[in-house]
Amino acid sequence: MNDLVVTDVHKTLGGNQILKGVSFTLRRGDVVALLGASGSGKTTLLRAIAGLDHPDSGTIRLGDVTLFDSTKGTAVPAERRGLGLVFQSYALWPHRTVLENVKFPLRVRRVAASESRQRALAALREIGLEPLADRYPHQLSGGQQQRVALARAIVYNPPLLLLDEPLSNLDAKLREEARVWLRELIDRLEISAVCVTHDQVEALALADRVLLLEQGRAVQEGTPDEIYERPRSLFAAEFMGSNNRLPGRVAEVRGTRARVAGSGWEVWGRMQVEKREGDEAIAVVRLERVEVHTAPGENRIPARLESSVYLGERWDGHFRIGDVRVRAWTREPPPAGPHFLGFAPDSVWIF
Amino acid sequence: MASDSRRRAAVVLVAAAAVLAPLVIIVYQSFLDGPFFQPSSKLSLSAYRFVLADSDFRRAFATTAIIAAGMTLIAVPLGAVLAFVVVRTDLPGRRWLEPALLVPIFLSPVVIAFGYVVAIGPVGFLTLPVRRLIGRDPWNLYSLASVTAIAGLTHIPHVYLYASSTLRSIGADLEEAARVAGAGAGRIALTISLPLIAPALVYSGVLVFFLGFELFGLPLILGDPEGLLVLSTYLYKLTNRLGVPSYQLMAVVAVVIMLIAFPLVALQRRLLGVANRYVSVRGKASRSSPLRIGAWRWGALALVVAWLAATVVTPLAGVALRSVVTTWGEGVRLAEVLTLDHFAELLDYPNLVRGIGNTVLIGVAGGALSVACYAAIALATHRWNSPWARAMDYLAMVPRGMPGLVAGLAFFWVFLFVKPIAPLRATPVSLWLAYTVVWLAYGMRLISSALLQIAPELEEAAYSVGATRGRVTREITLPLVRFGLLGSWLLVFLIFVREYSTGVYLLAPGSEVIGSLIVSLWGTGAVDTVSALALVNVVLVGVGLAVALRLGVRVHE
Numbered sequence: 008m009n010d011l012v013v014t015d016v017h018k019t020l021g022g023n024q025i026l027k028g029v030s031f032t033l034r035r036g037d038v039v040a041l042l043g044a045s046g047s048g049k050t051t052l053l054r055a056i057a058g059l060d061h062p063d064s065g066t067i068r069l070g071d072v073t074l075f076d077s078t079k080g081t082a083v084p085a086e087r088r089g090l091g092l093v094f095q096s097y098a099l100w101p102h103r104t105v106l107e108n109v110k111f112p113l114r115v116r117r118v119a120a121s122e123s124r125q126r127a128l129a130a131l132r133e134i135g136l137e138p139l140a141d142r143y144p145h146q147l148s149g150g151q152q153q154r155v156a157l158a159r160a161i162v163y164n165p166p167l168l169l170l171d172e173p174l175s176n177l178d179a180k181l182r183e184e185a186r187v188w189l190r191e192l193i194d195r196l197e198i199s200a201v202c203v204t205h206d207q208v209e210a211l212a213l214a215d216r217v218l219l220l221e222q223g224r225a226v227q228e229g230t231p232d233e234i235y236e237r238p239r240s241l242f243a244a245e246f247m248g249s250n251n252r253l254p255g256r257v258a259e260v261r262g263t264r265a266r267v268a269g270s271g272w273e274v275w276g277r278m279q280v281e282k283r284e285g286d287e288a289i290a291v292v293r294l295e296r297v298e299v300h301t302a303p304g305e306n307r308i309p310a311r312l313e314s315s316v317y318l319g320e321r322w323d324g325h326f327r328i329g330d331v332r333v334r335a336w337t338r339e340p341p342p343a344g345p346h347f348l349g350f351a352p353d354s355v356w357i358f
Numbered sequence: 359m360a361s362d363s364r365r366r367a368a369v370v371l372v373a374a375a376a377v378l379a380p381l382v383i384i385v386y387q388s389f390l391d392g393p394f395f396q397p398s399s400k401l402s403l404s405a406y407r408f409v410l411a412d413s414d415f416r417r418a419f420a421t422t423a424i425i426a427a428g429m430t431l432i433a434v435p436l437g438a439v440l441a442f443v444v445v446r447t448d449l450p451g452r453r454w455l456e457p458a459l460l461v462p463i464f465l466s467p468v469v470i471a472f473g474y475v476v477a478i479g480p481v482g483f484l485t486l487p488v489r490r491l492i493g494r495d496p497w498n499l500y501s502l503a504s505v506t507a508i509a510g511l512t513h514i515p516h517v518y519l520y521a522s523s524t525l526r527s528i529g530a531d532l533e534e535a536a537r538v539a540g541a542g543a544g545r546i547a548l549t550i551s552l553p554l555i556a557p558a559l560v561y562s563g564v565l566v567f568f569l570g571f572e573l574f575g576l577p578l579i580l581g582d583p584e585g586l587l588v589l590s591t592y593l594y595k596l597t598n599r600l601g602v603p604s605y606q607l608m609a610v611v612a613v614v615i616m617l618i619a620f621p622l623v624a625l626q627r628r629l630l631g632v633a634n635r636y637v638s639v640r641g642k643a644s645r646s647s648p649l650r651i652g653a654w655r656w657g658a659l660a661l662v663v664a665w666l667a668a669t670v671v672t673p674l675a676g677v678a679l680r681s682v683v684t685t686w687g688e689g690v691r692l693a694e695v696l697t698l699d700h701f702a703e704l705l706d707y708p709n710l711v712r713g714i715g716n717t718v719l720i721g722v723a724g725g726a727l728s729v730a731c732y733a734a735i736a737l738a739t740h741r742w743n744s745p746w747a748r749a750m751d752y753l754a755m756v757p758r759g760m761p762g763l764v765a766g767l768a769f770f771w772v773f774l775f776v777k778p779i780a781p782l783r784a785t786p787v788s789l790w791l792a793y794t795v796v797w798l799a800y801g802m803r804l805i806s807s808a809l810l811q812i813a814p815e816l817e818e819a820a821y822s823v824g825a826t827r828g829r830v831t832r833e834i835t836l837p838l839v840r841f842g843l844l845g846s847w848l849l850v851f852l853i854f855v856r857e858y859s860t861g862v863y864l865l866a867p868g869s870e871v872i873g874s875l876i877v878s879l880w881g882t883g884a885v886d887t888v889s890a891l892a893l894v895n896v897v898l899v900g901v902g903l904a905v906a907l908r909l910g911v912r913v914h915e
Contacts, residue, residue, distance in 0.1 A: 059534050084650065085537040092538040098531035102553045111549070112539035159539065 010034055011056070011167060011199065016065030018051055025051045026062065027223035033167075033216075038193055038200045040210035042234075043220035044246070049203045050171060052220070056201060057092050057169050058085035069167060086115075091160030091198075095172040097152045099144035105131065105155050106140040112163045130162040131155075133192070150181050157189075161196060168193070168200040174209055186212045207247050211235065219243055239279060241358040244291045251297065251333045253290040257282045257357070265357050271329040272308045276355030291356045297335035298349035299324060299342075307347040315341050362827050369738035370750045373731075376795050377756045380768030383775060384616075388609035395774060405606035415611070418592035425506045425577070425588060426570025432510025434563045436665070437517025438555065442547055443658045444518075445525045446533065448648040450659050457907050459662075460519070461670050462512045464899050466856045467575030468876050469892045470512060473673025474499060475579060476680040476889070481687045483679060484672070500583040509576055511669045513569060517562040524558035525551065533649070543651045561629040568622040571615060572761035574859045579880060589615050590763050594862070605771075612764040619759035627755065677896060680889035700890035710887065713870035714894060716786050717855055720871060721898070724790040725850040729843060731794060732801035737831055740809050741817070758799045762859035765796045770863040784866040792860050797853055804849060808842025809835065845911035852902045855895065872898075 011033035018026040025048045033039045041049040054060040056067055058074065061082050067075040069090075074083045099108055109130055113123035131137045134154040144152055153173065160168060173189065174182045190213050193200050204210050210217050211231040219227045219234060219242075227234060227243045238244035245252070255269035265278045267290045276290050300307055310326035310333060317323075317340075324341045326333045326348060333348060335341075383394070388406070392399035409415050443449045444456060462470070478484050479499050488496040498504060532554065536546045574590040581591060593611040597603050651658070680686060683695040704710045735754075739747035757765060769792040773783035782788055794801075812835060820830045836843075858873025865874040872895045879888050 057534075057538055059537070085534070086540050086542055088538075089540065090538060092535070094531045094535060096529060096531050098529065098535040100532055100535070100550060100554075102556075111536065111541075115536075115540040115545065156535075159535070163540070 010068075010070065011201070012066075012068040013052070013056065014066045014068075016052065016055060016062045016067065018048070018055065018060065018062045020051070025223055026055075028065070029220070029223070029225050031218050031225060031228060033199055033201060035199055036197055037215040038190070038202060038213055039216045039218060040214035041201065041203045041218050041220060042205070042207060042210040042246075044205060046222070047220040048223040049205075049220050053092075053169055053171055053201060053203045056167075057090060058083060058088045089163070089165055090167050090169055091163070091165035092169040093153075093156045093160045093171065093173050095175060097144075097156040097176070099152055099155055099159075101144055104141050104143055105136065105147070108144070108155060109159045109162050112159065116163060127158075127162055130158040133161075134158045150177055150185060153177060153185065157192070161198070164198075166198065168198050170200060170202040172204055173202060175204070175206070182209075189213065219246065221246075238356065241289060241291065244279070244356055244358065249294045249334075251292050251294060253292075253328075253331055253333070255288060255290065257284050257286045257288045260284055264352055267357055269329060269331065272331070274308060274350050274355055275306050275352040276350070276357045277353055279356045279358055282357060289358050291358065292350055292354055294323075294334050294336045296351065296354040297333065298351075299335050299337050300347040300349050301342055301345065303347050304349060306352060307349040310346050310348045312341055312344055312346050363744070366738040366742060366744075367746050369734055370746045370753075373735050373750065373798075374753050376791065377753050377798065379772050379776075380760065380765060380795070381616075381756060383771045384609050384612050384764070384768045387605055387771065388613045390606050390609075393603070393605040394771065399606075402606075405604075405610045409607055409610045409614070414587060415592060418587040418589050419614075421502065421586060422571055422573075422588040424502065425509055425573065426567045428506035429510035429513055429570050430563050430567045432507065433513040433517050433566045434559055436511075437514045437562065438521050438552070438559055440514060440518045440662065440665075441521035441525055441555070442551055443651075443655075443662070445522045446530070446547075446551065446649050447543065447651045447655060447658065449651075449655050449662070455662060455666075457903075458666055458670070460515050461666075461903070463515045463519075464852045464856055464903060465512075465670070465673075466858050466873055466876075466892075466895055466899075467512070467573070468579060468858050468873065468880070469575075469677060469895055470508075470669075470673045471576045471579035472680075472876070472880070472888060472892055473676035474508060476676030476686065477672045478676075482676070483686070486688065500580055500586070502586060505577055505580050505586065508580070508669075509570065509573055511665065512576075513566045514665065514669075516566055516569065517559065520558045520562040520565075521555050524555045528554050537649075543649045543654075546649065557629065561626060564622055564626050564629060568619060568626070571618050571622075572763075574761070574763050575877070578877065590761060590859070593763065593767075608767060612767060615761060615764055616759050619761070623755050623758045674896060677889060677892045680885065681893040684886075700886045701893075703887065704890050704894070707887075709867060709870050710875065710891065712868070713872050713875045713891070716789070716870055717872045717895070717898065720786055720790055720793065721851040721855040721902070724786070724793065725847055725854050727790065728794040728797070728801060728850055728854075729805070729847045732798070732805045732846070733836075733843060736802055736805040736809055737835065740806075740835070741814065754799045754802045757795050757797075760796065762796050762857060763862055766792055766860040766863040769795070769860075773864075783864070784868040786869055788864050789861055789869050789871060792864060793854055793857060796857075796860050797850065800853070801846065801850060804846040805839075805842070808839040808846065811842070812838050844909070845906070848902060848906040848909070848911050852899060852906070855898045855902060 014030045015028045016026050017028055029048070029052055031039065041052055043049045051060060055062045055075070062075065062077065064077040066073065066077070073081050074088055075081060103111070106127055109127040110123050113126055118126070128137055128140060131140055134157060136151060136154055136158070139147065139151065144155065147155065153176070174185050177185055186209060202213055214231060217229065217231055217234045218225055221242050227239050234243065235247050238247065244250065253267065253269060253274065255267045257265050258268040258273060259266040260283065263278055264275055265282055265288070266273055266275050267288045274290055282288055303309065308328055310328045313325045313327050315322050315324040321336045321338060322340050324335045324337060326335065326346060335348060387394050389401055389403070390399040391402035391404045440459065444452055444459065476482060478497065485496065533546050533550055536550045541549070571589065573588060577586060577588040577591050578594065581587065587595065589611065593608055596607055596611065681700055682697060683692065684697050685695055735750060739750045760768065769788060773780055773788050816838065817830050817834055820834045825833070858877055861871045861874030862877050865878055872891050876888050876891050
């Protein structure tokens with residue numbers, strides 16, 4: 008019913024093509040994360056859904072309601088979409104108290120004064136800030152402001168919540184807590200949400216589905232697990248996680264697997280795109296998937312340990328294979344050499 | 359570093375002398391019973407007794423207060439509405455309108471007043487057809503209400519400036535949040551935008567009220583026919599009324615004007631801090647799409663255009679028309695009276711030629727020199743945490759409390775009193791000094807806002823690699839603000855060319871400028887010459903404004 012359907016949205020701003028035909032669907036109750044680097048068009052897409060910017064072409068539907076359709080000239084203004092939006096800057100009105108901020112959407116909807124007060128207080132209770140109702144925004148911490156912005160966006164039970172980099176203004180420690188808290192709140196309220204973020208961890212933790220954007224195009228869409236474990240492009244593979252990159256040539260193809268060889272090394276991996284023998288190829292492997300051995304073996308490459316850095320919960324080993332640097336994360340400090348780096352063929356992606 | 363501090367302190371001391379000398383001489387003169395240069399003059403309160411007992415003075419005081427309050431009530435609401443529709447809505451043609459909105463600030467009030475006389479005076483080219491149509495006088499330009507209305511309409515840009523810059527600096531996300539919450543344009547304007555710019559409106563309201571006490575050109579030309587006096591015109595007429603120049607009485611009126619102005623300037627200063635209360639509250643710079651107000655935008659456009667027609671087009675058309683006709687009045691046919699003689703006649707009078715030359719000289723060379731002085735002062739106190747810097751801050755406020763007419767009078771006396779500089783009195787130098795001091799606060803604000811845009815790290819980085827202060831100033835600070843300095847020069851050119859009241863008392867053979875010539879010629883009834891000079895003034899301002907806009911100078915500062 009309440010599916011958000013975005014179809015082929017284009018937008019040009021100041022001569023730059025910001026969105027080059029993005030489509031996605033959000034099922035009711037799901038959280039979708041729009042993930043991408045800055046300039047990928049994710050915020051523009053969110054503002055288009057909110058109605059603050061209008062795309063040049065495409066359609067945006069929420070359930071049975073067409074919010075935007077360039078062919079029919081439909082463009083419901085932001086104030087009549089009834090969606091909830093949490094701004095990156097929170098955009099709390101500095102001249103109003105917390106309670107007044109949260110009450111405002113209800114007053115706009117002509118809810119009676121006593122009821123709107125109760126509902127606003129209930130929303131503040133939901134986010135745990137009821138005692139601070141009479142404070143002004145500048146008297147709150149960043150985390151509290153973020154919660155007030157959220158309360159203001161949910162107080163009128165919008166069918167869809169839009170979040171613009173909701174956690175980016177919080178410091179690292181707080182962000183981890185807020186992430187969990189936010190996900191729990193969305194589940195409790197049983198609403199759908201679209202969340203814009205450049206932080207992959209945030210996207211993976213918050214979302215049911217992730218839409219990866221690159222320069223105005225959706226490059227991959229799927230569950231967090233799919234996006235992280237089965238990237239369909241070099242961009243997707245390298246955007247997520249921390250990666251080693253081994254450029255070489257395809258020496259042998261066997262079914263879905265291929266052997267890539269560089270100067271003084273070769274490795275078996277899974278082909279993510281069609282490759283033939285002799286093609287240039289790049290083997291990508293996540294840092295945490297590299298095994299460090301002291302003896303040669305299947306799909307192992309001799310490497311020279313250059314340095315290793317202790318990072319608390321892990322060791323970060325810097326190795327050299329010919330002219331390529333490879334890093335490996337291990338629980339234990341790297342043993343004394345000689346070293347052989349081992350790769351499970353399924354964890355090496357060949358592009 | 360010690361010699362550096364000494365140099366900075368020296369700059370502050372020179373500025374202090376230039377600012378305080380006129381103030382001191384006026385206060386001193388007001389407590390004498392004769393001119394300060396007469397040895398027989400004694401300390402006395404007689405001048406105060408005379409002025410405060412004069413019924414004309416009391417009437418002038420009351421009239422001034424009424425006009426100042428009335429124009430504030432007109433300018434503040436309209437300026438706020440103007441700022442909102444221009445900055446935040448999809449008003450058609452906003453880009454083109456924006457520079458036009460500020461034109462009234464750069465037009466000389468004497469020129470505007472004169473233009474109104476020609477356009478909507480008793481025999482104005484707009485009055486005559488309307489009278490024929492409705493059979494009676496449609497309005498009386500010389501009434502208190504008209505002066506107040508015109509003063510209000512011409513001061514809208516002052517409110518617009520502060521309201522619009524505050525609106526711009528407040529992130530649009532605050533309004534977008536209200537939109538997403540379901541509020542329409544009208545509601546957003548009233549419940550979000552208005553409270554946010556309220557401090558700026560209060561500030562600009564105080565400013566306009568204060569400018570009401572400085573009004574001179576408008577009441578001089580429009581108030582005279584019906585004997586309407588305000589404080590400044592009372593001061594101006596004192597000499598004529600008593601037949602002899604009564605310095606002590608003039609000084610008392612000047613002191614009274616300053617006593618009203620100083621608290622208002624101080625109040626403004628307090629308010630400025632408050633006015634920016636919400637400015638820091640903003641998200642990341644976000645491009646915002648304008649609020650769509652639908653069919654209302656055509657109504658808003660009509661309103662803006664009507665205001666521009668009333669405050670810019672009408673008076674300028676009056677000036678232009680009067681400058682190319684031999685006479686104007688009931689039953690005159692335009693085709694029969696067209697002439698360009700008035701412009702040719704300007705060349706027949708050496709004082710007029712000198713006046714035009716001096717105006718350009720003061721604007722171009724004087725403006726550059728003034729900007730250099732302002733920059734020297736601003737750089738001397740730039741990021742200098744010292745009592746000297748704070749003292750300079752207050753010193754810059756002093757001339758703000760001295761209207762041009764009063765400052766001109768004070769400098770006239772300074773040049774009479776201080777013998778070594780007396781020979782400079784009848785030269786453009788005296789004018790330049792007076793102009794520079796009168797506009798000190800404005801110039802300093804231009805320069806310091808340019809200086810503050812430089813991130814401190816840029817200068818600190820230069821210090822950290824071993825550069826001395828002088829070197830940092832020369833190689834980092836000045837090159838970074840050079841566009842700001844150029845813009846300041848253009849703006850100072852504009853206000854110097856526009857200035858008229860400061861030159862009134864300094865008017866002497868050799869120190870004429872267009873503005874003061876218009877004031878003095880208006881008194882003699884030489885309308886033909888006034889109209890030609892007024893048009894020359896408008897053209898000079900127009901050229902300066904065109905260059906400024908062309909170079910992309912932010913006229914709204």
